[in-house]
Amino acid sequence: MRRGSSSLFILLGLFLVLAAAAAFVVMFYAPGSGLSLAAQPAQLPPTPEPMVPAIKAEIDIPAGTVLSTTDGLLKSEMVPASQFLPDLNLASLEEARNMVVTSDIKANELVRKDMLRKAGLSQKIPPAAPGQPSLKAFPIQVNSLSGVADLIQPGDFVDILASFNLDVVTFTPGAPQQAEGGVRIDSIVERTSNEGATKVLLQDVEVLDVIKPAPPAEGQTEASPPPTPVPQGGEGQTTPPPSTAGNTLNAGNWIIIVAVTNQEAEVLRFALDRGIGITTVLRRAGDHTTERTVGATMRILIDNYGMPVPSFMQVSQQPATTVIEGVPQLPQVRPQSFAPTVEPSNP
Structure with missing residues (x-):
């Protein structure tokens, strides 16, 4: 009897263990229970689209x-x-x-x-203002000095200056000469000089495009700089080197395309054909004002800006002082003598 009761207790214990295990399994895998959520992998939020x-x-x-x-x-x-x-x-x-x-x-x-x-370039040309002539594209070859150091971009506005020299012949009365028979002959002395002038030709000109030399092909060295221009028609005048075929340009030179009227194109072509130096001046963005200028000559610099001249200056064709409206005229005063001074150094 004692042996049978002990076996019964053992069987009862095994049953209870199996029942507990079954209950645990049911609770663990049952849907909606807290244990199932804890045991399953965490659901991460979807990755946002970049x-x-x-x-x-x-x-x-x-x-x-x-x-x-x-x-x-x-x-x-x-x-x-x-x-x-x-x-x-x-x-x-x-x-x-x-x-x-x-x-x-x-x-x-x-x-x-x-x-x-x-x-295309034709579609970049702005329409003309009401009552004004239409604009056309005109090319100008420039370099670092005449092209504002390669800082001009399409859409900028520039002013265009011309600087040229002229050979001037001045005739002045000379000492009278005595001919045979006591006849007096008046003589004329001819003096040749070279006079320069600079003037703003065009103002507020739009730049349509900028064309630069093509970079050297792979394995080739950069093209050599253009030869030094030969003076033409007077001291200081130069002509650009001969153009090359196609769209090739010498290193250090490029072309800006500007929008001008027919009259402005005639002025530019006339200046370029005669070797007159052309320089561009870059305007501030939004600046479309125009100003009246009188240009610059040696006489204007002397009379209106007080430029000193040596005592052996040549005879001028304009003996009277040039007075130009809008240009300040300095008072005529004798120049003061000047001698350098040396300040004693501190011990």
Whole structure:
């Protein structure tokens, strides 16, 4: 009897252990229980889609619009990467600059590359103001000194100066000569001099494009600098080196394309054909004022700006003082004597 009771207790204990194990398994895998959530892997939030920059239209842009500037027309926004195709959409505003819109673009629409094409030079020429002559493109070859150190960009405005020299012949009365028979003969003395002048020819001229020499091909050295120009037609006058075929330019020279009227083109062509030096002056952005100038000559520098001259100056063709409206005239005073002084050094 004692042995049977002990066996019963053992069987009862095994049953209780199996029942507890079964209950634990049921509770662990039962859906909706706290234990099942704790045992399953944690559910992470979905990875956010990356954003990339893309170009959109800021307003409705009709076909034929030249994007000489993107201000007020295009904008850069971040869009999901799934909406941006690198081979189809634009990623930067520079990709659209100086392009022509080939099909209408609606506001906030992504700009596609097939909606644009490169603008020709004729499409970059601005329309003429009402009642004013139309503008045309004119090329001017410049270098670092005449082209503002290669700082001029398309869309800038410049003034154009001309500097030239002229051979001047001055006739003055000479000492009378006595001929045979006591006849008096008046003589004339001829003096040759070289006079220079500088004048602003054109003001507020828009630069349409800048053409620079092509970089040397791989494995080739940079082209040698152009030969020194030979003086032509007077001291200080130079002519540019002969142009090369095609669009090739010598190193250190480039071409700016400016918008001028026919009359302005005639003035520039006349000056360039005679070796007159052309220099550009870059304007501040937004500056479209014009000013009256009288130019610069040796006489103007002496009479109006007090430039000193040596005592052996040649006879001038303008003996009287030149007074020009708007140019300050300094009082005529005798120059003071000057002698250098030496300050004693401190011990």
